[in-house]
Amino acid sequence: MLIPKRSEISIVVGCRRPKMLQMAGRVADGILLDNVPLNYMRYAIEQVKKGAASVERKIDDFEYGDLVVSAVSEDRAEARNRVRRHIPYDFITISGRELRTVGLTFKDVEPIRAALRRQLPEDFAIARAAVTDRWWTNSPFRVRLRTASGR
Known part of the structure; x- marks a missing residue:
């Protein structure tokens, strides 16, 4: 069976803490949180943006997820x-x-x-x-x- 090659594989980081969220903003394509409150999601997004800004990275297509x-x-x-x-x-x-x-x-x-x-x-x-x-x-x-x- 032939499996088509993907030119790009998304990297999604499962995390909740500030340093991991910032790291995800620097290098990942998305995050998956673990049943966090909606208000914490806003905080997580801020941390991802902070990490992205530290390496001058645009994250327009960044994906955010939360286990609910x-x-x-x-x-x-x-x-x-x-x-x-x-x-x-x-x-x-x-x-x-x-x-x-x-x-x-x-x-x-x-x-x-x-x-x-x-x-x-x-x-x-x-x-x-x-x-x-x-x-x-x-x-x-x-x-x-x-x-x-x-x-």
């Missing part, structure tokens, strides 16, 4: 519970900057982080129970509206 955990169900509570299972993992490695973009502090998420320290199955159930709807709930309409308005 979602669930669809006729039962709203079931959809929320399905998403809630994934949210505690984000608090294991979250930065203070990411927390501040959504109005939280490490003190706010300490019950989740404490529950996850042992990494036992029952700890994840405790962590899930500590996730409040205000931290993550959005409708597709609200996400589109906020994205379009730049908020």
